[in-house]
Amino acid sequence: MLEPVKKRRLYEEIMFQIRGLIMDGRFLPGDKLPSERDLATTLGVARSSVREAIRALELLGFLESRQGEGTFIKSHSGTEMIESLALLILKEKDTLDNLFEVREILECETARLAAERASEEDLERLEMILSRADKTVKEGTIPLTEDTEFHYALAEASGNEILVRVMHTIGDFIRKGKEGSLTLPGRPQKSVKDHYEILYAVKDQDGERAREAMRNHLKKVKTDLFGE
Template sequence: MDIKPIKNKRTTEIILEQVKNLIIDGQLVPGDRFLTESELTERFQVSRTSVREALAALSLTGILEIRQGEGIFVKSASPNSVIEPLSFILLLEKDQLQNILEVRKALEVEAAGLAAERRDGEDLDNLKAIVEKMKTDLPEAKDSEQLDLDFHLALARASKNPLLNRLMNTVQETMGQTLQVTRALWLAATAGTTLRLFEEHRDIYYAIQSQDSEKARNLMYQHLRKVELELEKYREDSKEK
């Protein structure tokens, strides 16, 4: 595998570029096991933190899949996932996770408020069904990522704003991968997180049910802010190792 040591300040960006080229050149194909974090650190001759940031970005854009206890694998993806302009931006963006979380706050806090004001019976039935599935899914939370995404997209539909709904669905895949990365970090670092995540979604649903738009906005903001804080904590811990 042709990996060159990095002699450049934009370390993470160059790691991303080299891995992308390995896939384009056919040296890596879907299903291949990729190098470990330690092997990448040695091959690239960079810090472990830079490698972790690059792996998170590659996982976020759907190019690599990090399987806990198994390793890192090249992920099967549609042709558009490699050439999509948004994916390129995310792939090369230094703080892609943080930026996407900020965009999620901008979209979803308002979506929650509008959903509380405009939801109809069908919206409430959909949200309630998702929340009940989340409860049934405890404590293992095997389907938590998909249910989490379903809940947030259902909120967008309940906002009755076609543009907001379209924006949320346009970034659906990116959101899903963000949830996967941030949730993995959060669950690994914090005991009892699955129950708290369920309770947070349940409380947002209750606020929407009672048409309390301000409470719905506040609960959604706090929900997403906690994810940001856990990500910041993870980054700080990574720098110390």
């Protein structure tokens, strides 16, 4: 559930935690949000920070306040949810810019190493993950788990244990970036297609092609998020 907040811009971190619980279905439309006092105690922050986060989520359409009753989770249409997420993505733009720089540094070389070192077992695992992702997309569901697994499996196929540890260490940041991008219309289908291009290069043991395929994938994701 909710976790104590330690970051500088407290209200934004509170906002993203509550948003995450709504997106995960742990807060459902019509549910009443805990009181400001209870949230402040759980999160270990001042009530003023909680109040600011709630106000921001109201403006984005995630919450609604009812006088004398409290704050409730608001029902969304798919379009409204995407628009709200787009606003949140823009709020995180600086962080995501940094994340894409780190991902390009790490993951392009990861793909190259995987092409040079992947075992048959690694290739089978990558194939299975993409097969599941393809099925998930066709069922109309966001393949967040499969998308994340693919990148981790690629790191493991590189044969570099330190690289694998680094990828898992920054996993929470990567997952946040994926959570935002994969909600965009058409993005899941594009990501699966990009991942297959990376896999084909890895299977062909073409390191340079695998690196460029990963670079192109990250560039397209960033463009879909922020535009040219």
